[in-house]
Amino acid sequence: MARDEAIIGCIGKLIVATRGAAGAGEVMVRVRGGSEAFIAWSDEPLPAGSTVLVIDSRGHRAVDVQPWHESFGEFDEGNRY
16 A cells, blocks of 8 residues: 555544554544544654654555644644644
């Protein structure tokens, strides 16, 4: 499956914690007029409930995420940054 360019830059919430290099979690992202779940990978472990930014697509419904800090702007599930 090809990379999903539409998901890059979207904000989401982790519904399953990531474990950094030890394993993926799961993120719920609002995209394409609905909510979609993706396997989420991060450099560092992130707890469930964390707000994250999708920084890349691995294809096959897997993405790379990084923490999204409130100082960057208020979270709105429909926003893309």
